[in-house]
Amino acid sequence: MTTGQAGTALGCSIPTVKKLVATGVVPGVREQGRQVFPLAALQRLQARPLADLAGLGTGEVAVLRSDAPARVEEPDRQWIGFGTALDGTQLLAALSGWWRCDPARVAAGAVLPVTVAGFVVAVLTGLTEWESDGAVGTTARFRFPKARLAGYLTDLTAPANATTPTDPEDVRLAGLLLGTRLPSVSGGPIAYVTANPTTDTADEGE
Structure with a gap:
């Protein structure tokens, strides 16, 4: 399948499919003048279930809509x-x-699913504290210094947690969310979705 055909099947744009491929979570993608998306991988992605947000016990959860990795020159990363x-x-x-x-x-939801192209590829917890960059109003940026990586994937077609969390609640949340589809709509990296996300669109829009 071409990335265009894969995007049509998954309900997202070609740039969004390419972003998903760039993360490395879809095995078997080949470069043959253009990217060739394996049909078997596409079928497995289409079969991924929607996230069961009712199991979170909260009415709303924040979602981090991530991009593929990019180098930065910052003191802490x-x-x-x-x-x-x-x-x-x-x-x-x-x-x-x-x-x-x-x-x-974000903290009120107690968990921050990380999505690429509408698929949960990582789960953060431990969001009880945050720090500001010092800016005022809507330009302010925040980080969560006590955040924990409850889970992440290396293969979205066969989801398995690539880390071993020690907190039982982290284990539960990672098992509930990793590899599921969690559509969200936002003009920035953070979106907020209700416990029933089925009315949102799956296109990440980047």
């Missing part, structure tokens, strides 16, 4: 975004800030 080439420590630093968001609203 070298990468932003999600990619299977990053280890757990790098991923946690890359995903736990700095984001424009309502930090209290």
